[in-house]
Amino acid sequence: xxxxxxxxxxxxxxxxxxxxxxxxxxxxxxxxxxxxxxxxxxxxxxxxxxxxxxxxxxxxxxxxxxxxxxxxxxxxxxxxxxxxxxx
Numbered sequence: 001x002x003x004x005x006x007x008x009x010x011x012x013x014x015x016x017x018x019x020x021x022x023x024x025x026x027x028x029x030x031x032x033x034x035x036x037x038x039x040x041x042x043x044x045x046x047x048x049x050x051x052x053x054x055x056x057x058x059x060x061x062x063x064x065x066x067x068x069x070x071x072x073x074x075x076x077x078x079x080x081x082x083x084x085x086x087x
Contacts, residue, residue, distance in 0.1 A: 024085050027084045027085050028081040028082075028084055028085060030084050031080040031081040031082075031083065031084025031085075032077065032080065032081055034080060034084070035076065035077050035080040035081075046076055049080075050076060050079060053079060053083050056083075056086075058086060062082070063079060063082045063083065066078070066082055067079060067082075
């Protein structure tokens with residue numbers, strides 16, 4: 001195997017390790033991204049999604065309590081972050 005091929009092989013093996021999408025912060029980041037995309041492309045959808053999420057059993061048990069300490073202007077974003085952890 002040539003040195004260049006070995007370097008490419010080692011690089012491809014090492015790249016996936018830092019990916020953090022399969023843990024809680026990674027999921028929360030996905031929620032932030034989803035919120036930002038919806039906020040730019042379809043802001044009315046955020047209210048529809050929130051209405052569905054507020055009917056989820058975890059909303060009253062977990063998510064709502066976490067939203068109490070968050071400024072009102074950021075509650076929709078934080079709700080997306082919290083619910084992304086559930087999925």
